[in-house]
Amino acid sequence: MPSVPGHPPAPAPSGSFVGALIGDGTPLILLTALALAASGGFALFLSITGAFLPHDVAFLGMQPGDLCRINECRIVHFMIHDRFSFGGVLIAIAVLYAWLAVFPLRQGEAWAWRLLALSGVVGFGSFLAYIGYGYLDSWHGTATLLLLPTFWLGMILTRKKVTHWPPWSFMLRSIWQPAAWKSSEGIARLCLLGTGLGMIGAGTVILLVGMTCVFVPEDTKFIGLTTPQLEAINPRLVPLIAHDRAGFGGGLVTTGLLVFGILWQARPVRSMWEALLLAGLTGFGCAIGVHYPIGYVDWFHLAPGWMGSVLFITGMWLSRPFFFDKAP
Template sequence: MHSCLRSNPSCPAGFIHYWRGGAFNWGSPVHGGDSLLRCRRGGRLLFRLVAFGLMGAGCFALLQSATGRFLSHDLWYLGMDAVQLCGIRQGRVAGFMFHDRASFGGALIAIGVLYLWLEQFPLRAGEAWAWWTFLLSGLSGFGSFLAYLGYGYLDSWHGLATLALLPLYIGGLAMTQGSIPFSPKPEFRFNSPSQVWWRTQLGRGRGLLLSTGLGHVAGGITVLLIGMTRVFVPQDLRYMGLEASDLIAISRRLVPLIAHDRAGFGGAGATCGLLLFRCVWFGRPSRSLWRAVTLAGSAGFLTAIGVHPLIGYTEFSHLAPAYLGALLFSVGIILCRGPMCHDPCRSMNRANCNARTRGFSLPPGEKAGVRASVPLTFPSADTAPRSCDALYF
């Protein structure tokens, strides 16, 4: 590792986790052999395809909303054409549907961005928490598709997209599981940069981002449950100028179709919040993490908030949670930018950082930010890496 840092200028002082020929974690190399490495690469490729598929679906939803076009099977289900649907309440019902779909598209793009970062960095490094994050977020995202049982409308295109991505996702989990060191149960510890992490600039920024993630989870679950039950909140009905009974009188299938859009956005929002929380909680502070979180959050908030003034839905009580989340996220990103992008050594105890950049690692029992109480372990010469394949930077 030391020779790698000296001979390879592309390896800055930072967090190096994975090398050709094996994975090195906390001072103990885990040799998987060529077959395990090929299996891990294949699994990562499947996750990458899932990420691109989600981002493509999100862009399609945004394009559809921006052009004001409806899917043919939606119109067939309603038994009316686009002109009839857009004519209801001067287009406000159609605008309401597009605002849910645009928000859903932004959430899918955010999930895809975080999936790409997870696949490219922590999963490539053999960090078990990344695998558990893929598992938990997949259960949340794919599981929310079953919400159609609550509103009675099965979107055939949504179903086909789910069936196309689900085998890739399951294959990625299966192919990467064997090459990652697992504990009997998933770890849930905070990689705090110091014992008083909340007093540092980075700690305060991470705290705000964690709060944003929790808010996304809570908000997404709330929207999902509303979509499965009552469908509308009072602000929605005031915007459309109709009651739920009026919509049912227009078409008994209109409310289930709107409920499908609501529940889909809620499930995607909750999944995005879960990903954000776990990436910030477990991920090592780095420039790549900051960029991924910034891009994902920008995609989510800009679409969810920006679509409202475009359709004239600007009631403050409806948008207040989104405004608060965007404020917390923006301040958190600003606070984290300096420590994570310019000087990663400030994000952790100086001794720990120096040890890692010299090829040392803390023993498994030691916590980040706490001075080691036993001698640091040094990798033997026959296990030392020749080059850096992947790293946080």
């Protein structure tokens, strides 16, 4: 670039282009969050349209329309309900990952780095559960293999931002003093901590059910077919449904872990509450809302989701006076 008369020439840009993009590792964590959000949005789109991915069709040897002609399309509707819920969970995880990267991790807080690392082990590790189902989702596997190094490289680089590393046992200690739990603010936080624990418990149950019997009685009642009858229609159908259940269960455990960890360790600031609100509305909205258009409205099946959402909304409402007037 020519210099301007009377001014010294501008120094030539230096440094690595790739290094500038990667930065301190935070952009890689944000890229992971963006990829998860895009995957969640794609899952919602497929569920709304009722479409199957090409490798699903190739594995089954059947089109969605073929399954829809069986028992009032209940099989496809059941699959949609798992996939739509999974899409909402992915978006919720993406929101919480982005908040952790942009706020507490950028400030060098060790608990945020450890929570991200732990959630990554749980989230990516849940993919291993698919091995026993007899169906390996090639698209999911490829996306995982591409995203895994991105996420962990970001974790390696952002680790340098943390200058003080207390023992891992400090993760078991909340930043709150015992007396604080008796306040109105403490009650609000307890409601939200209960929501996180509920997600972990529900996700674990869904994951275990998917790994064993795949269906609970309410599921087969809605579908109108038993597991042997589904296997008679197509022996590959149950493994495909089990794969969907595993994805949702693993995602729900990861979300619950993030929610609980943030509420246990984070300082109360407005940006945290905004992230939790967005994640909660998306996750609960998708997981509960999908049941009504397809007619899966068994009260026993929906009760845990509604209880969790009421607990979440109560905690968020009670916390407004304490958090929305604080700095981001």
